[in-house]
Amino acid sequence: MKGLRILGGGVLTLLLIFLAAPILLVGIVSFSSATYLTFPPPEFGLRWYRAYLGSRDWLDATWLSIAVAAAVVVVSTVLGTLAALGLARLPRGLRVAATGLILSPLIVPGIVVAIGVYYAYSRYGLVGSPLGLVLAHSCLAVPFVVTSVSASLAGLDPRLEQAALSLGATPLGTFRQVTLPLIRPGVLVGALFAFITSFDELIVSLFISGSGAVTLPRRMWDDLRYAIDPTIAAVSTLTVVLTAALMGAAHWLKRRGERQGLHSP
């Protein structure tokens, strides 16, 4: 019995190393001073971070990705939160149809979305423009907002709204002062997911970013296909730290919301 537990612990440790090691390794390589990818690095330094910060291309791509993701947050959080508020009160048939459409980007393979969007957007001059990226990424980000806000709404006690109304609050006042503060963690979690969905998105960007709107993942992809230098390790490490921080924040918000009983489990 004890031997079994030690064996189990050993297997678990190996699997956890398998999960974590590749990402930690990229972090270590990014601090290498060598021109080529060698492991272990002969010396450590900030050479590749300097290369990143000194490169116009990389910085432009970074700012574009951040700007697009920020716009996606606004579009998908507003549209998604409104829709989540309406969805629960739609008649069943309509609700199922609308939910199916809204959540479908989770199921439809990325390449199918990408070439479908490319096919249509190229006719409207939306290829190679940040606007096209914002519109397409918003569609991909919306499912995360709607599921997150819907979960908050499901955990909401309807008597709170009724109480506010019966005490004389106007309907919009009730929404602003009662409903919105209660579902705020869900909205925030949805917004964080939306940011990361857009910031990390590659397949759609490959087709519609053209040469005029090169996002960070697209820039990384081009680099990986044609010339690998460790700058990409530095960029990867920075994006991992950024997304992990945002996801950690989302996770913490979600857990806190669950503890306060505002989410369905």
Added chain:
Amino acid sequence: MSEAIAPALLAPGRTAGMNWRRLVPLLLVAPLVLFMLALYALPVLAMLSRSLLEPAPTLAHYAELAGDEVFHRIFTNTLWTTLVVTAGTLVLGYPVAMGLARARTLLPLLLIIVLLPFWTSVLVRSYAWMVLLGRHGLVNEALLAMGMLDRPLRILNTPLAVHIAMVHILLPYMILPIANALRQIDPSLARAAAGLGAGPWAVFRQVTLPLSMPGVMAGILLVFVLSLGFYITPALVGGPRDMTLSMLIAQRVEQLDWAYAATLSAVLLATALVIIAIFQRAFGVGTAFRMSAR
């Protein structure tokens, strides 16, 4: 709230027959639905329709596909990769899920280790495997240093690299639903079985495993459907022979062969939908995709 907001939103003077209680939720959902129809759903459908309408209404493109040798090879390869990856994530993911479900003091650490790859983009994780598996990558260097190899193994740009990287990338999608199911099992059941004389293996096989099946099925569905559409990872760590359906589609679009690309897209989408429908009917786990929200 619908009853509440409605009078504020709607100007007075509507006819009494107008049912505004129904209209408000509709007005809330409509902007998003129209946005998604115009900018995502209709574009995808218009693209797919070219598989049936090029040059005139026809099923010829599908018939052509049935006899297309390249398609057969790539479709089989995609399904095979998907099966290997699903099996791999199940075998490696179940023990981690058990660790996660049982952990107490170490839970935050375990959770971070499982979630960190989940939170890292597919592109970065694929790159990590390029670094690890390359000719002068860590795996080769380590094996050479230990004297287990005379010259570096070719791992990068082989099917093995694709399998390893995809298992790594999709593992959290298997771990999390199983851990969730395991957590919901009443621990007194396992104690009761043990108290009645069942050994650890019998407890696992007859109590824990059957009760965790909903999580296992949800994990299998998620990994299966997600790996079916993989593009970035096989393109980066695979070789020229490791083409997946997604890569073939992209290639045909680059060659402006829209009819062929649309037909392949329809096949890929239909395969995913059929698998989801089967899992929904058989195991009731079709809604698993709601949790694929990382």
